[in-house]
Amino acid sequence: YIWPSPQLDALEAVRFDQLGFTVLPSSISLFVSPCNLFVFAGANSGRSDAADWIRTAYHDMATHNSTDGTGGLDASIRFPAERTRTENIGDGFANTIGIVFQVINRYVSMADAIALGVIFAVENCGGPEIPFRGGRTDADEPNAPGVPEPQENIDSHVASFARQGFTQTEMIGLVACGHTFGGVQHSVFPDIVNVLNDPTSTEDVAHFDSTFVTFDNNIATEYISGTTQNPLVVGFNDTTNSDKRIFGSDGNATMHSFADSPKLFASTCADLFARMVDTVPTGVKLTDVITPLPLKPASVDLVLNGDILQLSGFVRLWNMTEDPSRVVHMLWDDHAQGTGNTTMGFAGTSSATHGKHSAAWYGFNDTVPHSPIGLDPATGIKSLSFVVNGKLEDQGGLGFAVQDGYMLSATSCSMGNNPLTGRVDVAVRNGVNPTRVYLEMTNHDSVGRIVITEIDIPRPPQPVAADSAYSLWSLNMSDQNVVFLTFNIGAEIDGVKYSTTNLLRLNSFAPCSQ
Numbered sequence: 001y002i003w004p005s006p007q008l009d010a011l012e013a014v015r016f017d018q019l020g021f022t023v024l025p026s027s028i029s030l031f032v033s034p035c036n037l038f039v040f041a042g043a044n045s046g047r048s049d050a051a052d053w054i055r056t057a058y059h060d061m062a063t064h065n066s067t068d069g070t071g072g073l074d075a076s077i078r079f080p081a082e083r084t085r086t087e088n089i090g091d092g093f094a095n096t097i098g099i100v101f102q103v104i105n106r107y108v109s110m111a112d113a114i115a116l117g118v119i120f121a122v123e124n125c126g127g128p129e130i131p132f133r134g135g136r137t138d139a140d141e142p143n144a145p146g147v148p149e150p151q152e153n154i155d156s157h158v159a160s161f162a163r164q165g166f167t168q169t170e171m172i173g174l175v176a177c178g179h180t181f182g183g184v185q186h187s188v189f190p191d192i193v194n195v196l197n198d199p200t201s202t203e204d205v206a207h208f209d210s211t212f213v214t215f216d217n218n219i220a221t222e223y224i225s226g227t228t229q230n231p232l233v234v235g236f237n238d239t240t241n242s243d244k245r246i247f248g249s250d251g252n253a254t255m256h257s258f259a260d261s262p263k264l265f266a267s268t269c270a271d272l273f274a275r276m277v278d279t280v281p282t283g284v285k286l287t288d289v290i291t292p293l294p295l296k297p298a299s300v301d302l303v304l305n306g307d308i309l310q311l312s313g314f315v316r317l318w319n320m321t322e323d324p325s326r327v328v329h330m331l332w333d334d335h336a337q338g339t340g341n342t343t344m345g346f347a348g349t350s351s352a353t354h355g356k357h358s359a360a361w362y363g364f365n366d367t368v369p370h371s372p373i374g375l376d377p378a379t380g381i382k383s384l385s386f387v388v389n390g391k392l393e394d395q396g397g398l399g400f401a402v403q404d405g406y407m408l409s410a411t412s413c414s415m416g417n418n419p420l421t422g423r424v425d426v427a428v429r430n431g432v433n434p435t436r437v438y439l440e441m442t443n444h445d446s447v448g449r450i451v452i453t454e455i456d457i458p459r460p461p462q463p464v465a466a467d468s469a470y471s472l473w474s475l476n477m478s479d480q481n482v483v484f485l486t487f488n489i490g491a492e493i494d495g496v497k498y499s500t501t502n503l504l505r506l507n508s509f510a511p512c513s514q
């Protein structure tokens with residue numbers, strides 16, 4: 001895709017900027033590093049965040065009805081009315097939601113976060129990379145029930161997976177792929193698992209295979225060799241041996257093929273997990289598969305500070321590690337057919353997918369990467385391009401567009417503390433003439449979804465000059481019912497809505513002069 005695209009930029013970041021230096025406030029990779037981590041109990045609990053996340057996504061998706069298009073991966077599992085059904089017994093769902101929702105923002109839904117949980121768990125714990133699409137929407141009410149339970153017979157399971165959109169062979173695959181992680185807990189299923197008295201499984205979890213925090217085909221090799229301890233295959237209660245009935249339902253052909261080939265198992269699971277997280281209600285349009293941009297600007301921000309236009313930001317170089325001999329330059333075009341350039345400063349490295357991918361980050365300011373560089377407001381800035389060790393990166397000649405039609409003015413100020421009030425000044429470039437300029441406050445609706453509330457900044461009756469190139473539009477926050485202290489600034493220019501990247505904080509502004 002072409003940068004900038006706010007939603008794709010955000011989805012790409014949450015997918016690929018996992019650990020180390022990133023501009024994101026939080027990543028969930030830490031919770032599956034190491035893969036036996038279970039943040040709700042000590043080591044040796046026998047449980048893992050990774051297993052909870054995979055099971056949660058399946059149970060959220062399993063309500064899908066492929067005939068009428070209802071249900072699917074839409075975060076309906078977050079509703080207590082759905083989560084407390086017998087088919088959703090256990091605390092793994094609440095645990096998952098408590099962690100994976102940390103990455104949601106206006107562009108990344110709760111359902112996208114659940115999908116990312118599966119992808120991060122599998123990829124970081126020995127499994128294949130799974131293609132990620134974004135754009136799921138979050139349900140506004142619980143879905144109809146539909147998660148299979150272990151006491152059902154095989155016909156019922158085949159019918160249930162068919163309703164979800166999976167054939168019998170795919171059912172065998174999906175159950176095996178899921179059950180390479182985790183196990184069954186005594187406290188939740190006392191009719192399936194006894195108290196274990198095992199110091200390495202203090203929550204009495206009988207595991208599906210011997211490597212229960214690792215993605216591998218042991219779920220199949222142990223089943224085929226007859227050494228499996230899977231409580232849904234060799235459990236003392238045959239009524240609940242659902243894995244035994246499912247795995248055996250094609251004469252073990254699929255499980256044999258998985259046992260014979262770890263590669264086939266991994267590629268099948270990558271496909272099936274992708275299908276699982278992409279099973280969404282009809283009408284939801286997912287993005288294309290998100291792939292990392294080879295070079296990506298991030299946190300690009302402009303502030304008008306008197307006679308100086310301050311430009312800050314970073315650029316991420318994908319698939320690169322630290323290299324002191326690398327030289328990175330940023331070039332820009334302005335509104336007066338002029339150009340400028342600067343050397344960029346190394347800021348750090350990030351990694352994704354258990355270190356499989358790495359990226360090197362550079363700040364726009366050579367000496368202090370987080371600090372801005374100063375430009376002339378009169379000439380402004382139109383677009384960026386970069387030169388990495390002599391190679392030009394400009395999105396095939398398009399450049400990386402920067403919107404300097406409006407920005408925060410450093411004259412914005414905060415006042416008092418209780419309630420915190422102040423004034424937001426927005427500098428609008430002369431001649432740009434936006435239809436509207438407004439603050440964007442992030443809020444949640446009655447079912448927890450992020451919604452953006454816009455508060456218009458009135459167009460001044462007479463232009464208020466900020467300098468020769470910009471005029472100020474101001475909003476006195478004491479005039480508003482100020483309940484939000486953080487916001488972005490939006491503007492509608494030539495029919496297109498723009499939004500600043502960085503979240504602004506009223507209490508970070510200088511005090512207003514009385």
Ligand code: HEM
Pocket residue numbers: 047048050051052054055058089090092148149150151157174175177178179181182183184185186188189205242246276
């Ligand atoms: C007929 C279909 C299925 C049945 C009857 C079934 C049954 C179960 C049961 C009874 C548990 C124990 C839960 C607990 O003790 O908290 C469990 C755990 C689990 N299931 Fe399934 N399952 C099915 C399909 C799937 C599928 C398709 C996936 C994923 C693709 C999946 C992923 C998991 C995972 C990862 C766990 C471990 C959870 C943990 O250890 O915290 N299951 N399953």
